[in-house]
Every structure is written in C-alpha cells, then in structure tokens.
Amino acid sequence: MTQKIDRRNLLKSGLMAIGGMTLAPHLSMGAFANTDLSLDPENRIYRSPMVREHFLDKKPDLSKMIRIGANENPYGPPKSAQKAVCDSVIGGNRYAWKEMNDLVEKIAKKEGVSKDFIMMGPGSSDLLEKVALVLFMKGGNIVSADPCYMSLVQVAKSVGATWKAVPVTENHSHDLKAMEAAVDKDTKLVYICNPNNPTGAITTGKDLLDFCSRVSEKVPIFVDEAYIELAVGADTESMVGLLQKNKNVIVARTFSKIMGMAGIRVGYIAAQPAFIKQIEKITRGGMGISYTSIAAASAAMDDSEFQVMTRKLNHEAKTYLLANLDKMGYKYIPSYTNFVIFPINMPGKDMLAKLAAKNISVRAFDIQNKPWCRVSIGTMDEMKSFVSALGTIS
Numbered sequence: 001m002t003q004k005i006d007r008r009n010l011l012k013s014g015l016m017a018i019g020g021m022t023l024a025p026h027l028s029m030g031a032f033a034n035t036d037l038s039l040d041p042e043n044r045i046y047r048s049p050m051v052r053e054h055f056l057d058k059k060p061d062l063s064k065m066i067r068i069g070a071n072e073n074p075y076g077p078p079k080s081a082q083k084a085v086c087d088s089v090i091g092g093n094r095y096a097w098k099e100m101n102d103l104v105e106k107i108a109k110k111e112g113v114s115k116d117f118i119m120m121g122p123g124s125s126d127l128l129e130k131v132a133l134v135l136f137m138k139g140g141n142i143v144s145a146d147p148c149y150m151s152l153v154q155v156a157k158s159v160g161a162t163w164k165a166v167p168v169t170e171n172h173s174h175d176l177k178a179m180e181a182a183v184d185k186d187t188k189l190v191y192i193c194n195p196n197n198p199t200g201a202i203t204t205g206k207d208l209l210d211f212c213s214r215v216s217e218k219v220p221i222f223v224d225e226a227y228i229e230l231a232v233g234a235d236t237e238s239m240v241g242l243l244q245k246n247k248n249v250i251v252a253r254t255f256s257k258i259m260g261m262a263g264i265r266v267g268y269i270a271a272q273p274a275f276i277k278q279i280e281k282i283t284r285g286g287m288g289i290s291y292t293s294i295a296a297a298s299a300a301m302d303d304s305e306f307q308v309m310t311r312k313l314n315h316e317a318k319t320y321l322l323a324n325l326d327k328m329g330y331k332y333i334p335s336y337t338n339f340v341i342f343p344i345n346m347p348g349k350d351m352l353a354k355l356a357a358k359n360i361s362v363r364a365f366d367i368q369n370k371p372w373c374r375v376s377i378g379t380m381d382e383m384k385s386f387v388s389a390l391g392t393i394s
Helices: 007-013 079-091 097-111 124-135 151-158 176-182 205-215 240-245 273-280 291-302 304-328 348-356 380-390
Strands: 118-121 141-146 162-167 187-193 221-224 249-254 267-271 339-343 363-367 370-376
Touching: 079 291, 097 118, 097 267, 097 291, 118 124, 118 273, 124 151, 124 187, 124 221, 124 249, 124 267, 124 273, 141 151, 141 176, 151 162, 151 187, 162 176, 176 187, 176 205, 187 205, 205 221, 205 240, 240 249, 240 267, 267 273, 304 339, 304 380, 348 363, 348 370, 348 380
Parallel strands: 141 162, 141 187, 187 221, 221 249
Antiparallel strands: 118 267, 249 267, 339 370, 363 370
C-alpha cells in the first residue's frame, strides 16, 4: 500500500530539503527541532534553502539555483571519473570484491600503510557514524570542539553517549589543552575535524601531532581530514603517519571535496588493524559502495591534474570572496577549506529567505547566540553572483 505524502507536513517538520531529498536526524545538521524553520538547539544550524515561508507555495527552480551551501566541489567529478563510471556500468551486475581490493591497495600505498589499516565507506560520514555506533553502544562520552561537524557526535548521542563540547579558541582553532583536560575515565573518543567545519579554521600540524601522539595513549582520537587537501598555505599535516608509530588514531578522508565526488559517495578511514576489526565485528565498511563508485574513485586518485585545478580555482574564488567581504565590512573567520563563515546582522532565517529569493542557497548558523552565514566556494561566476546579492541585503 502506498502512503500518500503531504508536502506541507514534510516541510513543517523539517524533513524535506530542496529537490525532495530527505535528511536523517544524525547528519551534520543535527537533530531536527519542532520549529517552522529547522534549527538544532545544540548544533545551531539553519538548513538552506528550507525556508518554509519562501518555498511553501512556490517550488524553487533548481536549474537556476546557485547551490553554495553544502561545501561541494563545483568542478567535479573529474572527466576521468565520469568515463570510469560509464565504462564500469556493464559490470554492475557483479559484486566488486576484486575492484574494491585493488582500490584499498592503492589507498594503502598512498597512506604508507598495509591494507589492514584501511576501511572503506560510502563517504567518510558513513564511517564516522559507524565508529560512533560501535564505540558508544554502552554509553560514555565524546570530547570535541564546539562548533564542529556533528555527524559523529549526533550518532554517538543517539545511542547513549554524552557530548563534552569544548569551545574553540579566540582564533577558532581547537583548544587542545582544554580538550585534553576534558578527557576522563568515561571518555571513549576524542573527535577533531581539521580544518574544522563549520569554522574553516586550522589547528597547526605540530600542535595537533603532539596532542594526538600523547592523548591517543589514553583514548582513541578520530581526526576528520575531509578538507585537508584544500588547506592552501596552512601549517598542517595529516595525522596518518602516527599509525606507523602504533598510535591509536583514526584518520578519515573523503573523495567528496578535492575530487568532486560528493554524490558518488566514497571515503575511507585509516586506523590500527585492531580498531578496524573492532568495527568489523558489528558492521562492514565497503559493502555500501557501488561498483561504479569504486571505478570512479580509482580514476580520481590518479587524476592529479584535476586536484591541482580544484585547489587553484577554489583558492582564487575564495580570495575574491574574502576581498569583497572585507570591502563590505564582514569579519569572517580565515578559512582553509572550500567555505567561509562570517557573522551577520540579521536572523539566519531572514538571510536565507532573502538569498533564496535571488536563487542562492547557503547555510546559516546560530553560534553563541549570534547569527552566522556560511557560504561554500563555487565557481568565480557563482561567487560574483553571491557578492552582488549580498551587497543588496540589509
């Protein structure tokens, strides 16, 4: 029996995003609140362009929408990955065990570890959530920065964990000293996103390396490096090298950002083999990745030209945006990612509604009781459109 879906009720409950995509409560935006505009009271993120007042009686034209709210790569997937998908479709009737093994071998070689250090997933968020499910089934607490990317935290809370949120420093980096002090006998994981989302700020490589090396002797440390390839000019480095020193760290990487494959869904974690086995006792990682996605990921890894281009164009478009935010007097947080966040002088939902009326989709946050706008870096033309629209909003 087919259940009739009431579009108005879905919008009111905050479960429908633009284009009809539904979102589960554990995603980075956090649990949905019972408000007209979905706002999570802890993670404090308004979802754009789900502005009920604007879209309830007017369906947006997706072909005209400038979508710069989800930190996607506007240039991908690379043509090499597109071709790999097309060429591999014919094998879609088979399970891709060999192809997956080949991809894991390629990733392990890149990271300087053996294959048993790698677990694959359909995007890194899937693996963040698997880790949360396995570690927190019997309670405990998770320590992270506030604000941070909430996918792992929300799933941990949903199965019984408590969240020990440590405010970021004045320069918006992780307060490593305070985070270490927050670790206690009930702490089962420390979560770090570097560069951080939603702030875009960086925690320096030397400081983080020292922190992870020491604190991982007490508790596992999960380092989410989704944006690390885009950190142009940053003093940072991957924590994956600590695995060779037998440190209990988990490093997550994704094909969604630098490789432009957010919708193709491929990611992985690198961790100690004993930790991987702990996860595998409950759930497998790579089962959710399609044959075609594996082919695309392998091709994208080899496409260094596309990655260099993405990094270059992202930096140029971001530089243009920052220069114009300076001119308009917005005090943004220096970003080492493909997005920029800055405080605004109106409620987030008002900002979203005004930009949505101009066919521009961004995100709005409420951080420390103040509204912020986060804009993803699109193409140069998209950033020019955003800057033009922003200049007319008051």
